[in-house]
Amino acid sequence: MKGKLFLIGSLFLVSGLSAQTADEAFIRKIADEVLINSKAYENLRTLTKTIGGRLAGSPQMYKAEDWGYNLLQQSGSQHTFKQECMVPHWVRGGKDQATALLPGRSKKELDILALGNSQGTGEKGVTAPVVLVNSFEELEQKKDQVAGRIVFYNYHFNPTFVRTFQAYGDAVKYRGMGASAAAKYGAVAVIIRSMSHSTDNNPHTGAMHYDSAYKKIPAVAVGLKDADWLASALSGGKDISVSLKTMAHFLPDVKGHNIIGELKGTQFPDEYITIGGHLDSWDVNEGAQDDGAGIVQTIEVLRTLKALGYQPKHTIRFVLFANEENGTRGGNAYADEAAKNNEKHLFALETDAGGFTPRGFGFTGSEEQLKKMKSWAPLLEPYGGGEISAGGGGTDIGPIHQKLKTPMGELLPDSQRYFDLHHARNDVFEAVNKRELELGAVNIAALIYLVDQYGL
Amino acid sequence: MKGKLFLIGSLFLVSGLSAQTADEAFIRKIADEVLINSKAYENLRTLTKTIGGRLAGSPQMYKAEDWGYNLLQQSGSQHTFKQECMVPHWVRGGKDQATALLPGRSKKELDILALGNSQGTGEKGVTAPVVLVNSFEELEQKKDQVAGRIVFYNYHFNPTFVRTFQAYGDAVKYRGMGASAAAKYGAVAVIIRSMSHSTDNNPHTGAMHYDSAYKKIPAVAVGLKDADWLASALSGGKDISVSLKTMAHFLPDVKGHNIIGELKGTQFPDEYITIGGHLDSWDVNEGAQDDGAGIVQTIEVLRTLKALGYQPKHTIRFVLFANEENGTRGGNAYADEAAKNNEKHLFALETDAGGFTPRGFGFTGSEEQLKKMKSWAPLLEPYGGGEISAGGGGTDIGPIHQKLKTPMGELLPDSQRYFDLHHARNDVFEAVNKRELELGAVNIAALIYLVDQYGL
Numbered sequence A, B: 001m002k003g004k005l006f007l008i009g010s011l012f013l014v015s016g017l018s019a020q021t022a023d024e025a026f027i028r029k030i031a032d033e034v035l036i037n038s039k040a041y042e043n044l045r046t047l048t049k050t051i052g053g054r055l056a057g058s059p060q061m062y063k064a065e066d067w068g069y070n071l072l073q074q075s076g077s078q079h080t081f082k083q084e085c086m087v088p089h090w091v092r093g094g095k096d097q098a099t100a101l102l103p104g105r106s107k108k109e110l111d112i113l114a115l116g117n118s119q120g121t122g123e124k125g126v127t128a129p130v131v132l133v134n135s136f137e138e139l140e141q142k143k144d145q146v147a148g149r150i151v152f153y154n155y156h157f158n159p160t161f162v163r164t165f166q167a168y169g170d171a172v173k174y175r176g177m178g179a180s181a182a183a184k185y186g187a188v189a190v191i192i193r194s195m196s197h198s199t200d201n202n203p204h205t206g207a208m209h210y211d212s213a214y215k216k217i218p219a220v221a222v223g224l225k226d227a228d229w230l231a232s233a234l235s236g237g238k239d240i241s242v243s244l245k246t247m248a249h250f251l252p253d254v255k256g257h258n259i260i261g262e263l264k265g266t267q268f269p270d271e272y273i274t275i276g277g278h279l280d281s282w283d284v285n286e287g288a289q290d291d292g293a294g295i296v297q298t299i300e301v302l303r304t305l306k307a308l309g310y311q312p313k314h315t316i317r318f319v320l321f322a323n324e325e326n327g328t329r330g331g332n333a334y335a336d337e338a339a340k341n342n343e344k345h346l347f348a349l350e351t352d353a354g355g356f357t358p359r360g361f362g363f364t365g366s367e368e369q370l371k372k373m374k375s376w377a378p379l380l381e382p383y384g385g386g387e388i389s390a391g392g393g394g395t396d397i398g399p400i401h402q403k404l405k406t407p408m409g410e411l412l413p414d415s416q417r418y419f420d421l422h423h424a425r426n427d428v429f430e431a432v433n434k435r436e437l438e439l440g441a442v443n444i445a446a447l448i449y450l451v452d453q454y455g456l
Helices: A002-013 A020-039 A040-051 A059-074 A136-140 A166-184 A224-235 A288-306 A330-342 A366-373 A376-382 A400-406 A434-454 B004-013 B017-035 B040-051 B058-075 B136-141 B162-185 B224-235 B288-306 B327-341 B366-373 B376-383 B400-402 B434-454
Strands: A079-091 A097-101 A105-112 A112-116 A124-134 A152-154 A189-193 A220-221 A241-245 A249-263 A269-277 A314-321 A344-350 A358-364 A389-391 A408-413 B080-093 B097-101 B108-112 B113-115 B126-133 B150-153 B189-193 B219-222 B241-245 B249-261 B268-278 B314-321 B344-351 B358-364 B387-390 B408-412
Touching: A020 A288, A020 A434, A040 A059, A040 A288, A040 A434, A040 B314, A059 A249, A059 A314, A079 A330, A079 A389, A079 B097, A079 B136, A097 A314, A105 A220, A105 A314, A105 B150, A112 A124, A124 A224, A136 A166, A152 A224, A152 A241, A166 A189, A166 A220, A166 A224, A189 A241, A189 B344, A220 A224, A241 B219, A249 A288, A249 A330, A249 A344, A269 A288, A269 A330, A269 A434, A269 B288, A288 A314, A288 A434, A314 A330, A314 A434, A330 A400, A344 A400, A344 A434, A358 A366, A358 A376, A366 A376, A366 A389, A376 A389, A408 A434, A408 B400, B004 B017, B017 B376, B040 B058, B040 B288, B040 B314, B058 B080, B058 B249, B058 B288, B058 B314, B080 B327, B108 B224, B126 B136, B126 B189, B150 B162, B150 B224, B150 B400, B162 B219, B189 B224, B189 B241, B189 B288, B219 B224, B224 B376, B249 B327, B268 B288, B268 B434, B288 B314, B288 B366, B288 B434, B314 B327, B314 B434, B327 B400, B344 B400, B344 B434, B358 B366, B358 B434, B366 B376, B366 B387, B376 B387, B376 B434, B400 B408, B408 B434
Parallel strands: A124 A152, A152 A189, A189 A220, A269 A314, A269 A344, A344 A408, A358 A389, B126 B150, B150 B189, B189 B219, B268 B314, B268 B344, B344 B408, B358 B387
Antiparallel strands: A079 A249, A097 A105, A097 A241, A112 A220, A124 A241, A249 A314, A358 A408, B080 B249, B097 B108, B097 B241, B113 B219, B126 B241, B249 B314, B358 B408
């Protein structure tokens, strides 16, 4: 094994190699460094097991910031800093509870989670009959039956989309806008079928927002088995009420931070390449795939480039963004600061789709740039990340893309398992595979290297 | 969702469609049928949870045969039969035990499993000093220190191979041939570092064989953490003995069966396409990924083609092979029977690399045939299985490839997690993801459809 690595390293010394061959050799070095010496998995263990869930404003947010700052420094950052931003401070406030009340006084506990940013019922709770709707269209048809009731949105994740993020894009509007759409017709609360096609009953939380034109009613997600049960009972004509109690509410905004490390550019120190994920997570899990994986991959790319003695042409920024889940305040602050300082940003890449086996990258930029990205596919294919497709970016880098027209991209790992655990209790360290996580870092490092070498 | 499916279905009715478009549409129908209505995951639950491990010759082997036979019939097989073959009947015979004895009377239990087909120590056990070798080369260097001792092969899985099967191919000779290589120099037993790069300590069993020129000495696999501990202690110069007790032995061969279902060809009923996996598994786990996944995928392909009313041109055989793990008797019997009956076999495909997200297919045939396979890649890419590469097949279809020159192929799923659980206790139902399993079936069904339509 060692002999082989030395051989690959020595290829660089042979003069007259084509750029393609030198790139191949350097990317092989990246892969060997990560696959042999990666710290990503153990770093993820620390983040998830000693800090855990780290929603914006929570005590764990600050612990994670300090952990990230120190780890960036240990991993070779030449300039490490905290970029301040005010973040929302939503708290769950207690255990979310829901009980279905059936005819004949029988009861069934439902496994629910209050949606992020939602207003709770308070101690008194809310008890009301439930109206089933399978879509917004059906809500319109039933709008006269909604007043004083709880609307249950039972919109299913579409299993026929092979990329599960398409199913998410299709369904997430019910989580985001369902409460206000129902409040418009006088509903007193909403229950949303979880955005998932898992085989378990874990409810999946996630951000929602209220339309200020309507009353802020409580909103919860229910697990899939309970959703199926509830839908089946209601479809069968049973009158079912649900008694809900959630204590969710906002506290005043607090200071949070993007945590940023840099490798200084040797030729263009004032031109930036950004790679990042988000440091915050939901409160109900360890935030392992979402987005602990992206965080430790980002730091692993830094560690690897440093370990290989790579001196980038451009300044590479490694950004642990604040508050992706329920506010995007970190992403906005990063873009605002870049605009204020007239920074030139070459490219921004986000890793926030889980630490699963990489399949490729999504890219949002010009046709010409996309063509260039695609020309690198053969260099990434040996490591699994060669599928380059149009579109994609990330919540945290969206603002800089908007504001500065920075081309953006995202790692696209295999998506089959992501929505089994996204925003649910089972997004824990054990759900991450060491090698899958590492291969993501390999492909990101390779792409960042290519962008640094050749621009876009 | 429904609307969309009907639209796709109706495409078939429009005249003048190109073959490519009709193929795209039919493969979309396959995918929708599997992703919406698949029985594969629940079938796997039954196989793993109600039957469990099913090594050749075990009572569970017979239960699995009956289960498979009935399920093939329920899934639409037009002709279902059992093909008899004698299978080896190796039994573990009791709990495998190993204790490291350190200087100063301290002890450490090691987590081991006897290798399949190995001869146990018997009740008396074997206790001897351990000699560490990291390779066969090192065994040669230390051959004079081996007599009367236990050889510990500490050859590592190479993490730099991106496809983990390469690391397996590189390392597996120590499991297969290590015992006889050490017995040649008088060793009394061997301990093999498990063929894995998992992060746990589960030992991984698997088949070995003895060279009849040397004494049959006991052979066990040790978990990776214990292997690291043992290697570290021995490298540090400590004298360590290990006390081994394994009760493994062979009983007389018994009757086993390949379980076979067929969809009859409408144009070429005497020309066969084979798709299969193996029904047996190791005794220490549920055989979920290896190869329960392949079995339920094979049956799912049948169910799906039947559900879509597909009438194949050629006869498609769905084969649940016997005794892949420690004898290949099923694969040999299938080839022998085909040869005896002068059967014409167009293609054989095996799925025995786990029910993980599909990435492509390996193919062994002529250049011309490989080119044809590759021309279908764009039809498979939307479902993840578009990477067509040269080489590959399967243990069970190797004999028919050898004997009848039948072109052969294999599903190549993502390989990162396979050797975390291969032949280890943790290869259980919970290690399989429903959608990943289903997407494998989609790609197999699509490829079988294309081979049936266009030949090779």
